[in-house]
Amino acid sequence: MSPLLRTLAYLLLPPLALAANLAELKLRGPSGLPASASHELHPALSSFSIETAFLITYLGNVSAPNRLTLDLLDNLHERTGVPAEIRIGGITADSTYWNGSQTQAAFNFIDDKGVLHNTTIGPAFFKAMSLLPKRTKITMNLNLDDLDYEGALEVARATWTGLGPDRVVAFELGNEPDHYSRPVQTPKSYANIWKTWSRNITQALKLPKPLFQIAATAEDPLWPYDAPGAQDQLGCVSALAAGANEFGTANYCSEHTYQYSVCDPPRQAIATLPNLVNHTRLAMFLDLWQPRIRSVRAQLGPHSYLNGEYSSVSCSGRNNVSNTFGQALWLLDTTLYSASLNISRLYIHQGGPLALQSSTQLNRGGLSFYNLWYPIDNLNGNVTVFPSYSAYLFLTEAIGKSKTLKLANIYPGRQANLSSITTEMGDTSAGQLVAYGFWDTALKQKGPTKLALINMEIYNKTQADAGVKRPRTVFDISAYLPQNAAVGSGREIPPPVVTVKRLQAPGADIKDGGLTTWAGQSFLMGKGKGELVTETFQGGRIPVRASEAVLVFL
Ligand SMILES: *[C@@H]1O[C@H](CO)[C@@H](O)[C@H](O)[C@H]1NC(C)=O
Numbered sequence: 001m002s003p004l005l006r007t008l009a010y011l012l013l014p015p016l017a018l019a020a021n022l023a024e025l026k027l028r029g030p031s032g033l034p035a036s037a038s039h040e041l042h043p044a045l046s047s048f049s050i051e052t053a054f055l056i057t058y059l060g061n062v063s064a065p066n067r068l069t070l071d072l073l074d075n076l077h078e079r080t081g082v083p084a085e086i087r088i089g090g091i092t093a094d095s096t097y098w099n100g101s102q103t104q105a106a107f108n109f110i111d112d113k114g115v116l117h118n119t120t121i122g123p124a125f126f127k128a129m130s131l132l133p134k135r136t137k138i139t140m141n142l143n144l145d146d147l148d149y150e151g152a153l154e155v156a157r158a159t160w161t162g163l164g165p166d167r168v169v170a171f172e173l174g175n176e177p178d179h180y181s182r183p184v185q186t187p188k189s190y191a192n193i194w195k196t197w198s199r200n201i202t203q204a205l206k207l208p209k210p211l212f213q214i215a216a217t218a219e220d221p222l223w224p225y226d227a228p229g230a231q232d233q234l235g236c237v238s239a240l241a242a243g244a245n246e247f248g249t250a251n252y253c254s255e256h257t258y259q260y261s262v263c264d265p266p267r268q269a270i271a272t273l274p275n276l277v278n279h280t281r282l283a284m285f286l287d288l289w290q291p292r293i294r295s296v297r298a299q300l301g302p303h304s305y306l307n308g309e310y311s312s313v314s315c316s317g318r319n320n321v322s323n324t325f326g327q328a329l330w331l332l333d334t335t336l337y338s339a340s341l342n343i344s345r346l347y348i349h350q351g352g353p354l355a356l357q358s359s360t361q362l363n364r365g366g367l368s369f370y371n372l373w374y375p376i377d378n379l380n381g382n383v384t385v386f387p388s389y390s391a392y393l394f395l396t397e398a399i400g401k402s403k404t405l406k407l408a409n410i411y412p413g414r415q416a417n418l419s420s421i422t423t424e425m426g427d428t429s430a431g432q433l434v435a436y437g438f439w440d441t442a443l444k445q446k447g448p449t450k451l452a453l454i455n456m457e458i459y460n461k462t463q464a465d466a467g468v469k470r471p472r473t474v475f476d477i478s479a480y481l482p483q484n485a486a487v488g489s490g491r492e493i494p495p496p497v498v499t500v501k502r503l504q505a506p507g508a509d510i511k512d513g514g515l516t517t518w519a520g521q522s523f524l525m526g527k528g529k530g531e532l533v534t535e536t537f538q539g540g541r542i543p544v545r546a547s548e549a550v551l552v553f554l
């Protein structure tokens with residue numbers, strides 16, 4: 001433990017607190033593993049998708065590494081012992097070409113109007129990957145949109161030669177093929193091309209089988225699940241049903257989610273901070289995928305369903321929304337709720353606005369407003385770490401080094417029926433208070449080893465400036481406290497003490513990573529700065545302010 005560690009002890013919360021009109025929420029228990037618990041969490045649950053054309057922008061190259069990116073990835077690696085995975089892909093993967101004699105790691109062809117036409121990569125592109133934490137797993141997105149098999153094979157060969165079997169966890173064929181204008185859009189036409197290419201590449205490069213991740217589709221599922229046309233939408237389930245895996249080449253299936261968008265004015269109107277920081281909305285949105293997750297897992301295995309690219313606001317995010325502390329709360333809750341639905345890994349996207357992505361898009365040039373950090377100065381801001389990065393510190397510490405952790409949404413209200421295919425949508429009674437429990441199945445401890453408590457109620461720095469008091473809620477977790485062995489022995493024993501780390505900022509509207517802290521430390525410069533602050537509580541009453549989250553160690 002750091003010598004700077006400062007421990008704040010709040011023994012029993014003073015009775016005065018109640019007089020101060022604190023809301024209180026009692027988690028009911030029982031403390032044993034709930035029937036709705038997830039599969040064992042993947043240690044790389046919180047992973048990254050980096051737009052192909054911006055990978056070198058993020059990483060740097062062997063002679064000029066980007067220290068900020070590498071430090072931020074190291075922080076996560078230290079916490080779980082397993083590096084976050086990187087999916088190299090996105091729209092620009094469908095205009096990426098191999099040039100074996102190119103000395104530059106990556107070359108983006110950008111015209112006078114600032115439009116990025118294509119990207120060529122050379123051997124230095126893969127050498128740069130040696131900068132990543134050791135054993136970082138890579139998913140490589142190949143170009144399908146050109147329908148040029150030889151071109152895709154060249155990039156696959158360069159990847160396999162450059163990274164090898166220990167690093168490549170999957171290949172993807174195309175990005176968001178459901179948005180292509182060519183005839184690969186129907187499940188049948190997609191499946192025909194996909195199964196042939198994946199088999200031929202597997203044979204040509206003597207790849208282990210299976211090593212291909214299917215779908216990478218963009219559209220939200222039509223709802224209800226059995227609505228007219230829903231089965232014809234291109235996605236994991238329809239592609240598998242159309243025979244895409246005939247040759248046994250599919251190891252994973254991935255779909256993309258963007259809850260909001262600024263691609264067009266109607267969607268711009270609802271891409272707001274209060275909508276983003278709303279647990280009910282994000283749960284209702286993610287529940288659309290429940291039937292697909294269930295189906296893919298049944299066909300390809302328990303860890304086969306991934307969210308291969310996502311963020312809050314498509315078309316590169318929105319200033320004052322996706323670059324705020326509200327995005328950190330959204331990212332934390334989205335990841336944990338997705339994990340409770342058995343999504344194995346989620347790859348939060350880092351990229352930049354691409355010209356002509358949509359004729360009515362809000363953003364042009366620079367890096368995206370949803371990125372977790374800016375590795376270089378650019379049109380939309382200078383080098384910085386955004387508040388949302390801190391959500392990944394919370395998530396990786398929640399998982400820690402355990403490989404046998406299961407998670408469950410333990411909100412005390414009515415739970416969605418997770419075993420029903422026509423599930424109720426979202427935590428409709430949930431409001432803005434959220435609680436997840438983590439159980440380690442390898443331990444004797446009956447109750448959870450950790451709890452994540454999130455207060456999604458929005459509170460802005462601008463409210464603080466206007467003198468509005470910040471509300472708080474006391475989560476009563478006494479039902480989850482470890483049973484003391486001495487209970488019933490007749491002796492007077494104090495209730496167990498739990499340790500708490502806090503994710504904090506002056507408000508949901510804050511954009512400054514320097515004002516965002518995880519356990520007291522800010523990560524604006526890459527490495528943690530400031531004293532590490534943990535708190536201890538006895539008796540199980542944990543106060544959490546509006547727009548704040550805590551990790552409880554039991
Ligand atoms: C998640 O997986 C676990 C273990 O296989 C299962 O018991 C649970 O029902 C699954 N949850 C959902 C939402 O499908």
Ligand SMILES: *[C@@H]1O[C@H](CO)[C@@H](O)[C@H](O)[C@H]1NC(C)=O
Nearest residue numbers: 099100101102103104120122
């Ligand atoms: C490949 O890169 C080399 C070296 O930069 C360049 O001379 C050549 O024109 C490139 N080839 C293509 C097809 O772009």
Ligand SMILES: *[C@@H]1O[C@H](CO)[C@@H](O)[C@H](O)[C@H]1NC(C)=O
Nearest residue numbers: 061063064103104105106124
């Ligand atoms: C590495 O990055 C530096 C700084 O951006 C650049 O000058 C150099 O050309 C790059 N080298 C390669 C091989 O791309």
Ligand SMILES: *[C@@H]1O[C@H](CO)[C@@H](O)[C@H](O)[C@H]1NC(C)=O
Nearest residue numbers: 096097098109117118119120
């Ligand atoms: C990239 O785009 C430019 C401009 O359209 C074109 O001249 C060039 O041939 C393209 N490069 C590749 C490798 O397709």
Ligand SMILES: *[C@@H]1O[C@H](CO)[C@@H](O)[C@H](O)[C@H]1NC(C)=O
Nearest residue numbers: 148149150196197199200201
């Ligand atoms: C894939 O391999 C088969 C059998 O060798 C061949 O007939 C077919 O043309 C190949 N398809 C592509 C796209 O290379």
Ligand SMILES: *[C@@H]1O[C@H](CO)[C@@H](O)[C@H](O)[C@H]1NC(C)=O
Nearest residue numbers: 274278279280281432457458
């Ligand atoms: C969150 O979203 C739900 C569903 O749209 C809505 O009913 C609820 O009022 C929202 N909560 C807040 C605090 O805005």
Ligand SMILES: *[C@@H]1O[C@H](CO)[C@@H](O)[C@H](O)[C@H]1NC(C)=O
Nearest residue numbers: 318319320321362462509511
């Ligand atoms: C972002 O918020 C700041 C401060 O509230 C405001 O000055 C600025 O105009 C906002 N920018 C946009 C694009 O909404």
Ligand SMILES: *[C@@H]1O[C@H](CO)[C@@H](O)[C@H](O)[C@H]1NC(C)=O
Nearest residue numbers: 366377378379380381382383
């Ligand atoms: C980046 O930093 C420079 C120099 O300090 C400053 O002039 C510029 O305004 C900053 N750009 C942005 C977008 O913040």
Ligand SMILES: *[C@@H]1O[C@H](CO)[C@@H](O)[C@H](O)[C@H]1NC(C)=O
Nearest residue numbers: 416417418419420421422423
């Ligand atoms: C949940 O849905 C399943 C399948 O429809 C049903 O068998 C089960 O009884 C439901 N459970 C509850 C608690 O409603």
Ligand SMILES: *[C@@H]1O[C@H](CO)[C@@H](O)[C@H](O)[C@H]1NC(C)=O
Nearest residue numbers: 273274320458459460463509
């Ligand atoms: C917080 O700020 C956002 C804009 O940044 C605004 O839309 C929202 O209404 C504010 N919420 C409150 C409770 O003031």
